[in-house]
Amino acid sequence: MINEKLIKEKALELGYEDCGIINISEINDYAEKINDRIIKFPNTKNTLEKLNRFTNLNERFPWAKSIIVCVRKYGKYSIPNNLKNLIAKYYLVDGRINEQSIDFQASIEFETFLNKVGLKTATERKFGLTALRWAAFKAGLGIIRRNNFFYTEKSGSWVYLEAWLIDCDMEMKNNDNSKPCPNNCNKCIKACPTKSLHEPYSMDRSTCVSCLTTFEGWDMSKESNNHNIGNWIYGCDVCQDICPFNKNKWMENEQFPRLNELAEHISLEKIIEMDYTYLEGIISSKFFYIGKGDVYKWKTNALNAMLNNYNENYLFYIRKACNDSNEHVRNMAEWVLDKITNYVPSMTE
Ligand code: SF4
Ligand code: SF4
Known part of the structure; x- marks a missing residue:
C-alpha cells in the first residue's frame, strides 16, 4: 500500500533534494497573494489575473485531493563563462523539457512510479499546474525570501520545483529550519537594476x-x-546572485547536456x-x-x-x-x- 514515506523515499532515490505533500485546498489562499499584487501593480492586472488558474484546482481537477511537491537542485551545473551575466542560469540548465537531462528523466520516472502504485496524477512541466513556490512553502520545504524566490536551507534559491496532483488524501510536511532574511538586509532590493x-x-x-x-x-x-x-x-540573476543565502551554494561540478556545445x-x-x-x-x-x-x-x-x-x-x-x-x-x-x-x-x- 502506497504511503507518504514511500513516495518521499522514491523522490530521494531519484535525486530530488526533498519532497512534501499538502492537501489541495491549501493552495487556495494564493488568490490573496495575487490580489495583493494586483493592488500594488494594477498595470500588470491582466497578466496577474491569469495566475488564478493556480488556485481552486478542484474546478479543473475534481478528482484531485493532494499535491506532491518536489525540490531539485540545479545549482550544480558548470556554466560556460561566456554565458554568465548574459542568460540567467536557470534557463541554461533548465531540465523541465530537456529529455536528455537527468532532471527531466527523474521527473518522468517519478511520475511513472506514482502511476504504477495506483495514483492518478496530473502535472505541467513547463509552467507548473499550481503556484509552485507557495506549495513548496506550505509543504515546509523551504521559505520564500524578500526577493520572491524560494530557498531551501541546503541549496539556496538554485532549485527547480515540481508538483503533481494526486487522487489520494495524503499529507507530509517538513520542518524547514531556514533562518529568515535579516531585518536590516535589503541587498536584493538595492541591486535590482x-x-x-x-x-x-x-x-x-x-x-x-x-x-x-x-x-x-x-x-x-x-x-x-x-x-x-x-x-x-x-x-536576470542579480537579486539571487547578491543574496547572502546563496553564497557558496552553487557548485559547478556537473555538466548539463550539450550546454558547452550550445555556448559556442x-x-x-x-x-x-x-x-x-x-x-x-x-x-x-x-x-x-x-x-x-x-x-x-x-x-x-x-x-x-x-x-x-x-x-x-x-x-x-x-x-x-x-x-x-x-x-x-x-x-x-x-x-x-x-x-x-x-x-x-x-x-x-
Ligand atoms: S534583480 Fe533582476 S530578476 Fe530580480 S527583480 Fe530585479 S530585474 Fe527582476
Ligand atoms: S538579499 Fe537579503 S533581503 Fe534579499 S532575499 Fe537575500 S537575505 Fe533576503
Whole structure:
C-alpha cells in the first residue's frame, strides 16, 4: 500500500533534494497573494489575473485531493563563462523539457512510479499546474525570501520545483529550519537594476529584466528601462546572485547536456549573425519563453546589450543588423546606430 514515506523515499532515490505533500485546498489562499499584487501593480492586472488558474484546482481537477511537491537542485551545473551575466542560469540548465537531462528523466520516472502504485496524477512541466513556490512553502520545504524566490536551507534559491496532483488524501510536511532574511538586509532590493523589486516580497512584472527580455518586452528602443538592462539578453540573476543565502551554494561540478556545445554558438555578435532557422529551432526550443514567432527579440536584446556596453567591435554587427531580414531588428539597429552616432561621432566614421 502506497504511503507518504514511500513516495518521499522514491523522490530521494531519484535525486530530488526533498519532497512534501499538502492537501489541495491549501493552495487556495494564493488568490490573496495575487490580489495583493494586483493592488500594488494594477498595470500588470491582466497578466496577474491569469495566475488564478493556480488556485481552486478542484474546478479543473475534481478528482484531485493532494499535491506532491518536489525540490531539485540545479545549482550544480558548470556554466560556460561566456554565458554568465548574459542568460540567467536557470534557463541554461533548465531540465523541465530537456529529455536528455537527468532532471527531466527523474521527473518522468517519478511520475511513472506514482502511476504504477495506483495514483492518478496530473502535472505541467513547463509552467507548473499550481503556484509552485507557495506549495513548496506550505509543504515546509523551504521559505520564500524578500526577493520572491524560494530557498531551501541546503541549496539556496538554485532549485527547480515540481508538483503533481494526486487522487489520494495524503499529507507530509517538513520542518524547514531556514533562518529568515535579516531585518536590516535589503541587498536584493538595492541591486535590482530596474527597481522592479522596490520593496520586499514585491516585484513589478512590467519592469523586471527577466520579463522584459523574454515574454513581456516588445520594442526595446522604446522600453524606458532599456539602459538598465545592461548585458542581459534572457533573464536576470542579480537579486539571487547578491543574496547572502546563496553564497557558496552553487557548485559547478556537473555538466548539463550539450550546454558547452550550445555556448559556442552564443555571443552578442553571433546572435546578430544567427540564422533564423537556428533561432526558431535550437534556440527557441531550449529557451521557450521567447516563442518561434518572436525570435527576432534575441537580436533586439543583443543590440540593446551592445549599446549598453558599447565597444568598437560591435559597430560592424550593428551595421549588419541594419540589413536584417526582420523589420524589428532593422529598426532597433538603426536606433542603436543613431544613439552611438550621437554619443560618439567618431565611432561611425
Ligand atoms: S530578476 Fe533582476 S530585474 Fe527582476 S527583480 Fe530580480 S534583480 Fe530585479
Ligand atoms: S538579499 Fe537579503 S533581503 Fe534579499 S532575499 Fe537575500 S537575505 Fe533576503
